[in-house]
Amino acid sequence: MLHYTRESLDTMDRITRLNLVNCLSGYKSVNLIGTLSPKGITNLAVFNSVIHLGSDPPLLGFILRPTTVPRHTYENIKARSLFTVNHVNLELLKRAHQTSASYSREESEFELTEIEPLFKDGFDCPYVAESPIQLGCQYVNEYYIKENDTRLIVGEIKHIYLPEEALWKDGWLQLDQCNVLASNGLDGYAAVQLLERLSYARPVLAPKRLTKEDMS
Amino acid sequence: MLHYTRESLDTMDRITRLNLVNCLSGYKSVNLIGTLSPKGITNLAVFNSVIHLGSDPPLLGFILRPTTVPRHTYENIKARSLFTVNHVNLELLKRAHQTSASYSREESEFELTEIEPLFKDGFDCPYVAESPIQLGCQYVNEYYIKENDTRLIVGEIKHIYLPEEALWKDGWLQLDQCNVLASNGLDGYAAVQLLERLSYARPVLAPKRLTKEDMS
Numbered sequence: 001m002l003h004y005t006r007e008s009l010d011t012m013d014r015i016t017r018l019n020l021v022n023c024l025s026g027y028k029s030v031n032l033i034g035t036l037s038p039k040g041i042t043n044l045a046v047f048n049s050v051i052h053l054g055s056d057p058p059l060l061g062f063i064l065r066p067t068t069v070p071r072h073t074y075e076n077i078k079a080r081s082l083f084t085v086n087h088v089n090l091e092l093l094k095r096a097h098q099t100s101a102s103y104s105r106e107e108s109e110f111e112l113t114e115i116e117p118l119f120k121d122g123f124d125c126p127y128v129a130e131s132p133i134q135l136g137c138q139y140v141n142e143y144y145i146k147e148n149d150t151r152l153i154v155g156e157i158k159h160i161y162l163p164e165e166a167l168w169k170d171g172w173l174q175l176d177q178c179n180v181l182a183s184n185g186l187d188g189y190a191a192v193q194l195l196e197r198l199s200y201a202r203p204v205l206a207p208k209r210l211t212k213e214d215m216s
Numbered sequence: 217m218l219h220y221t222r223e224s225l226d227t228m229d230r231i232t233r234l235n236l237v238n239c240l241s242g243y244k245s246v247n248l249i250g251t252l253s254p255k256g257i258t259n260l261a262v263f264n265s266v267i268h269l270g271s272d273p274p275l276l277g278f279i280l281r282p283t284t285v286p287r288h289t290y291e292n293i294k295a296r297s298l299f300t301v302n303h304v305n306l307e308l309l310k311r312a313h314q315t316s317a318s319y320s321r322e323e324s325e326f327e328l329t330e331i332e333p334l335f336k337d338g339f340d341c342p343y344v345a346e347s348p349i350q351l352g353c354q355y356v357n358e359y360y361i362k363e364n365d366t367r368l369i370v371g372e373i374k375h376i377y378l379p380e381e382a383l384w385k386d387g388w389l390q391l392d393q394c395n396v397l398a399s400n401g402l403d404g405y406a407a408v409q410l411l412e413r414l415s416y417a418r419p420v421l422a423p424k425r426l427t428k429e430d431m432s
Contacts, residue, residue, distance in 0.1 A: 001350075002383065003337070004376040009274055016387035021271035023389035024351060024376065026245025026303055027398040027408055028268065051267055052244070053279060054364035055237035058225055063269060087242055094414070094423055101417040112419075121219070134217075135240060143359045147370055148270035154363055157240065160220040167218065171232035173239035175400045181411070182243040182398050184391045187426070188413045192243055195397070197404045198310070201317040203328075207310055210403070 023185035027192075030183045032096050033062070034084040034117065034126040035076035037105070042117050042126045044109040045073045046096045048183040050085055058157040060085065060137065066149040072105060074153075081139040082124060083155060086131035087180040093189055123159055132178040134161040169215035172197065239401035243408075246399045248312050249278070250300040250333065250342040251292035253321070258333050258342045260325040261289045262312045264399040266301055274373040276301065276353065282365040288321060290369075297355040298340060299371060302347035303396040309405055339375055348394040350377040385431035388413065 009017055028048040035043045049063040064074050077083050088096045092115070099109040110117045110126065117126035123136045136159030143152040166177035176194045184190050197210035225233055244264040251259045265279040280290050293299050304312045308331070315325040326333045326342065333342035339352045352375030359368040382393035392410045400406050413426040 001377045002380045006374045018271045019387035021274045022268055025266050025268040025276050026247060026396060027243050029242025031242060050241050052238055052241040055234045058237045059364055060241050097414045097423045098417050101419045103419055140363055147356055148275055150270060158222045161217045164218045171235035172401050180242060182408055185388050188410060190408045190410045192398055192406045192408050194404060194406045198313045201314050203317045203319055207313045
């Protein structure tokens with residue numbers, strides 16, 4: 001095995017360190033976050049930092065880079081308190097990645113990357129029409145992480161749209177049936193296939209495989 | 217598409233809501249966090265909330281559930297300031313899942329689940345010997361998330377161990393060559409295969425595929 005220390009990381013060039021450290025936590029989610037500007041311009045940006053925070057209340061979070069560069073997503077969320085989280089599948093991948101280019105505040109990534117926006121059920125924020133899983137979220141709070149000038153944005157899930165066939169009877173959603181991707185580091189994207197669900201672990205029993213039929 | 221609202225989530229039974237909402241953020245990492253108790257008992261627990269926070273300084277985080285139930289990992293980190301993050305592959309999966317059973321404070325999950333601990337390079341905290349990617353981390357800070365009584369624990373990466381053959385010249389680590397898994401919700405585990413890396417997005421260029429040969 002190769003061994004790096006904190007000191008050897010410090011002597012790496014910036015891009016190498018960026019590539020490496022971004023991979024170290026393991027696989028990440030891939031989502032498009034949709035917002036609406038104060039002027040009504042739709043905005044879309046790809047994120048690989050959307051995380052689960054809790055189910056009751058239903059909360060998710062994502063990490064925002066330092067705000068020293070323009071962060072349209074953040075400005076829009078602060079102005080309007082709403083955002084959508086839209087999962088990325090293979091068909092959306094290249095266009096989703098392209099939303100990370102530096103477009104101006106007056107341009108919509110939806111138009112520029114040819115991703116169709118969708119407004120529905122009175123929620124005043126654009127979803128990605130093609131996305132297999134779509135969440136409408138309300139901004140709740142943010143935590144400033146002083147160690148590296150980032151922010152954990154916390155949102156409450158208000159609307160959930162998902163394909164019925166991927167849902168198990170006990171509420172569990174089989175993501176590979178939605179064809180959503182995972183990310184590997186800054187710029188790698190991966191296909192995922194379910195191996196198994198394991199039963200709740202108890203001290204004296206080995207975990208057993210759960211099947212969709214168990215839930216019927 | 218099925219549509220759930222915040223109100224329909226509130227009327228679901230607790231387990232169904234737990235299963236569903238845990239899946240909504242997308243794929244997650246699967247890691248074993250190793251710690252050492254004040255008495256010197258090794259501790260190991262599976263987490264699917266380890267996230268990348270930044271590369272300079274090299275920081276990662278993970279979410280801890282409410283501390284109203286015993287949290288040995290948290291107590292040990294508070295007492296000794298060190299923890300290890302160890303990626304889970306298929307060989308480790310069932311034993312890793314089993315670490316989530318309620319064992320007592322005096323028992324070591326390493327012994328009970330037959331996972332071999334490893335101490336090395338003067339770092340006073342146990343790694344998982346079999347794990348393909350091992351990180352030695354120092355506790356830096358924590359952020360209490362008041363909306364649901366959880367904590368974001370922030371750690372700095374001090375040691376990195378990884379298989380050289382999975383590393384690209386530009387520092388990017390190909391996780392599928394390490395055979396590490398992703399998680400789907402609370403109890404689902406998935407195999408992952410790289411599709412492609414995409415070049416840095418610029419407004420007027422379509423993203424192109426990066427190859428390992430480009431990096432040579």
